[in-house]
Amino acid sequence: MxxxxxxxxxxxxxxxxxxxxxxxxxxxxxxxxxxxxxxxxxxxxxxxxxxxxxxxxxxxxxxxxxxxxxxxxxEAVVRRASAQLAEFTHSCFMVTPYEGYVEVCEQLAELTPGDHPKKSALFNSGAEAVENAVKIARAYTKRQAVVVFDHGYHGRTNLTMALTSKNMPYKNGFGPFAPEVYRVPVAYGYRWPSGPENAGAEASAQAIDMINKQIGADNVAAIIIEPVLGEGGFIEPAKGFLPAVARFAKDNGIVFVADEIQSGFCRTGQWFACEDEGIVPDLITTAKGIAGGLPLSAVTGRAEIMDAAHSGGLGGTYGGNPVACAGALGSIETMKELxxxxxxxxxxxxxxxxxxxxxxxxxxxxxxxxxxxxxxxxxxxxxxxxxxxxxxxxxxxxxxxxxxxxxxxxxxxxxxxxxxxxxxxxxxxxxxxxxxxxxxxxx
Missing domain, CATH: 3.90.1150.10 (Aspartate Aminotransferase, domain 1)
Known part of the structure; x- marks a missing residue:
């Protein structure tokens, strides 16, 4: 090469x-x-x-x-993926497992925020990770509603289109969309009517009020947010917004999901963007930067939440493909070394x-x-x-x-x-x- x-x-x-x-x-x-x-x-x-x-x-x-x-x-991605390619390209982890998948899950447990016991499940794309995070949260809470935010982007599958805020080009003409998805305001400092200094407190109060009035906190399985909203315009929610929403989730038994698909793996100068305000999410979704260009994604989170789905309830033919896992280990090696x-x-x-x-x-x-x-x-x-x-x-x-x-x-x-x-x-x-x-x- x-x-x-x-x-x-x-x-x-x-x-x-x-x-x-x-x-x-x-x-x-x-x-x-x-x-x-x-x-x-x-x-x-x-x-x-x-x-x-x-x-x-x-x-x-x-x-x-x-x-x-x-x-x-x-170099490390090419070296590790090439070596794996020569050994075997696929066995399906759900048929006969392999060490690479386990190693990636070990790395995710070590690198993601929080020192609680963590488990992961691996998939192919960011949208798949978000969709599975919703499945896991619903299995754990026995609730159905999912809360997302203005300007959010979460993917192109049917459920993740419902979660995504922007109509064109992502949703236009592709409905009907999955039900039980509710959208609330985000603290977009530059465009907040009373100025960025008030956005964090005001937007979180508005969002929480809407959840309580329009949905009922007891009905909410998950709150999903990008710690830096990607497709919506690289919006950093104004300070105080994320901690207030995370606290509300914790107080009400709601699974707080950080969608770190675009912002994760060193992109923002921290392993994960939610670390900036000390947020420890219940679940975190990753993809994009994880494997140096090979298709891989993950849901990582509290072991008791991740284990809520029954055996066989999570997976997919290619999820955690061995070559992609090797690429991820090379990518993480590079991130640490450099x-x-x-x-x-x-x-x-x-x-x-x-x-x-x-x-x-x-x-x-x-x-x-x-x-x-x-x-x-x-x-x-x-x-x-x-x-x-x-x-x-x-x-x-x-x-x-x-x-x-x-x-x-x-x-x-x-x-x-x-x-x-x-x-x-x-x-x-x-x-x-x-x-x-x-x-x-x-x-």
Missing amino acids: TAVPQERRVVTAIPGPKSQELQARRNATVAAGVGSVLPVFTTRAGGGIIEDVDGNRLIDFGSGIAVTSVGASA DLNAKARRIEEIMKARLTAIQEKYDIVGDIRGRGAMIAVELVKSGSKDPNPEATAALAKACHSVGLLVLTCGTYGNVLRFLPPLVIGEDLLNEGLDLLEDAFAGV
Whole structure:
């Protein structure tokens, strides 16, 4: 395996002729409902670079949506997954188990918040993990209702679409959705009517009041929240909000579920984002960054809650696939060895300083937020807080054309989000920020 040179290179238009050829083939056989942010076809990737079929090298500020935190071809991931691939690809853990699955569960018990006895179950995707967390919470509490929050995103299966806040593109035309799902306000500081300093207390009081009045706390199986809301716009709930909701859950026998699928595994400069306010969730769902790009997800939690489901009630043919488990062990090894939490905090320091300088020059930057290498800017119309999705799209396009891959998000489509691999070099990170600054000047 030759390492990808860690330098940006633009040799054709983006997308180039070979990518365009492949796009034509794709259009003929791939369902139109599967979109792509940027139709450049990847041939190899690693560190902070994605190389395409035309020989262009793009600076990666997306990490395959927070997946390749350790890089897209991390040595330990490749080494361990390759070794496992040669031994056996599958036996199905529910038929004949294997050590790798157990090792991943041991690592999850060690790394997730809290020192109580913990158990895990492994699955393939984030949505599957969230769906199983709901099953486990219902089995444990013998209740049905599930509470989620404005701007939340939890997946694309039928139940997780019901849990997800945003209609387009995730839910539109795909109903009916699963019942017994209730949505309450979240402390979105930048948009809270009485200001960010009041958002934590006011939003938690509103949410709790709605749960008590409209559902009844005794009917709630689970409260599910992303400690940093990803797709909704990298919203960090205002301080005090998460502890108040977690406390309410505990007082009422409700399972508190932290959805750490996007924010977990060093992304925010801590192993898990909920550690920031000392939250110890009952259950935690993980995926994305867990296995260096191989499909794996998990539900980890208090042993007595995890054991509530009857034997055979949890699982799936590929859940905890041995090659994916090997990848996860390589990914965790890399995170520990390179201290990727420290790397994430350094990325935050560099990015926030540069983005603040951009904000001082351009009044369309309404808010800069996030933690670690999960940073975003919310774009607004000059002199207001009105969302500016047009500028957001134009900026993303300008970045793409010069070889910087950035992603957008937000309920209003007006947030640029930055998820660089945690192993990106500082020179590449700064070059990417130079390109971003140029894009702002152009837009």
